[in-house]
Amino acid sequence: MPKVTFLPAGQSEGQTVEFESGKLPYSEHGLQESLLDIAMHFHIQLEHACGGSCACTTCHVIVKEGKDNFSEAEDDELDRLDTAAGLTLSSRLGCQAVVKGDVVVEIPNWNRNYVSEGGGSMNLGDAIPNLKK
Numbered sequence: 001m002p003k004v005t006f007l008p009a010g011q012s013e014g015q016t017v018e019f020e021s022g023k024l025p026y027s028e029h030g031l032q033e034s035l036l037d038i039a040m041h042f043h044i045q046l047e048h049a050c051g052g053s054c055a056c057t058t059c060h061v062i063v064k065e066g067k068d069n070f071s072e073a074e075d076d077e078l079d080r081l082d083t084a085a086g087l088t089l090s091s092r093l094g095c096q097a098v099v100k101g102d103v104v105v106e107i108p109n110w111n112r113n114y115v116s117e118g119g120g121s122m123n124l125g126d127a128i129p130n131l132k133k
């Protein structure tokens, strides 16, 4: 049962959820059992302007613990991350990072600010092409 903790930037406490690998109903946003898929299942706000198709960077998170408990980043993700604001060596895209074990990730400040201002998802649907097709 992987445990996933989502931390607001700069804080040591956040929201922790657990799920059984292979049993999480797929939200159809991002890769199955990715951070975005898990966040959506548990109603945790994680931006995903392109709908989880690796075409934006709004789902950018910073891995604090459990770096090896994610799927390896593919070239598409690494290329997209290169365009992310506030990129770190521990950055991942929430829609592409599939969780395999216990992890702790930080959601960058701008995303948290957006949430505290009452924003909802900025899913643009078909406005951003799926580059993977």
Ligand code: FES
Pocket: 047, 048, 049, 050, 051, 052, 053, 054, 055, 056, 057, 058, 059, 060, 080, 093, 094, 095, 096
């Ligand atoms: S939601 Fe757009 S790249 Fe992850």
